[in-house]
Amino acid sequence: xxxxxxxxxxxxxxxxxxxxxxxxxxxxxxxxxxxxxxxxxxxxxxxxxxxxxxxxxxxxxxxxxxxxxxxxxxxxxxxxxxxxxxxxxxxxxxxxxxxxxxxxxxxxxxxxxxxxxxxxxxxxxxxxxxxxxxxxxxxxxxxxxxxxxxxxxxxxxxxxxxxxxxxxxxxxxxxxxxxxxxxxxxxxxxxxxxxxxxxxxxxxxxxxxxxxxxxxxxxxxxxxxxxxxxxxxxxxxxxxxxxxxxxxxxxxxxxxxxxxxxxxxxxxxxx
Numbered sequence: 001x002x003x004x005x006x007x008x009x010x011x012x013x014x015x016x017x018x019x020x021x022x023x024x025x026x027x028x029x030x031x032x033x034x035x036x037x038x039x040x041x042x043x044x045x046x047x048x049x050x051x052x053x054x055x056x057x058x059x060x061x062x063x064x065x066x067x068x069x070x071x072x073x074x075x076x077x078x079x080x081x082x083x084x085x086x087x088x089x090x091x092x093x094x095x096x097x098x099x100x101x102x103x104x105x106x107x108x109x110x111x112x113x114x115x116x117x118x119x120x121x122x123x124x125x126x127x128x129x130x131x132x133x134x135x136x137x138x139x140x141x142x143x144x145x146x147x148x149x150x151x152x153x154x155x156x157x158x159x160x161x162x163x164x165x166x167x168x169x170x171x172x173x174x175x176x177x178x179x180x181x182x183x184x185x186x187x188x189x190x191x192x193x194x195x196x197x198x199x200x201x202x203x204x205x206x207x208x209x210x211x212x213x214x215x216x217x218x219x220x221x222x223x224x225x226x227x228x229x230x231x232x233x234x235x236x237x238x239x240x241x242x243x244x245x246x247x248x249x250x251x252x253x254x255x256x257x258x259x260x261x262x263x264x265x266x267x268x269x270x271x
Contacts, residue, residue: 009166016162020155027151032143033086034201040144041151044091044111047144051110055095058115065098065118074098074116077130081138082112084212088142104230108137110146123226128210128219133227135206135213143205145198152194156186195243200253207254207261214268217261224251 027039042050065071078096082089092112101117108114114134124130140146160182167178203220211217228247239246245253 012162012165016158019158033088033205038148040147042147047147048111051113054109055113063100065100071098077134080213081135081209084209085142106133106137108141123230128215129223131210131215132220132223135209136202139202139205196245199244207257211261211264212268217265220254
């Protein structure tokens with residue numbers, strides 16, 4: 001390869017790397033509730049605005065349940081868990097909605113906007129089971145995982161663009177092969193492991209929230225076992241191809257976290 005072609009290959013990648021370097025070091029840096037240093041693409045106010053917009057859109061498009069025992073249950077669990085969150089949620093305007101939908105799902109948007117689908121209630125079975133999943137989803141919001149993922153996605157896209165320019169003189173088939181390999185490496189080597197780490201981190205902090213709120217953290221094991229059974233029909237990809245840890249991995253991690261969570265639960269019982 002002559003020097004001109006080598007320069008053509010390296011310059012776009014170098015520019016992309018410089019942009020990523022700037023994006024990374026100009027982003028907000030915090031130590032999150034799990035004790036990990038994290039960087040974010042958005043500040044908390046921007047996250048709050050986006051979270052509220054998304055929440056309002058979900059409610060406009062959904063059949064919400066605004067009264068009855070199921071609604072009261074969800075509201076009660078949300079209130080107890082919100083009171084158990086840490087300083088990262090001090091500015092959150094917590095809101096919760098129950099949506100009539102058979103999907104086994106719940107989520108918490110940035111800024112503390114919680115949506116629970118009725119389809120998850122039979123899997124939760126108990127108040128502590130519901131606290132398990134709601135605490136997990138609320139932890140995603142307090143840990144600001146969405147903003148962290150956005151920064152990573154921007155960096156990945158910038159580097160992919162630089163790589164695409166650097167192979168611009170190759171044939172279409174060659175470009176497809178090179179970019180496909182790079183894309184697969186980014187997906188399976190960076191993006192998916194990052195997502196699985198977030199899931200495990202949300203499990204850890206969610207377990208702490210439910211214990212502080214007075215829910216027995218040991219109940220989390222049964223909930224995730226039921227979730228595993230509820231989702232086993234469609235088949236699951238291998239762990240390295242998934243955004244979530246394998247069920248067995250998740251349950252083993254939770255069991256390892258139980259002693260510390262049980263101590264938190266016992267302290268909550270004495271208050």
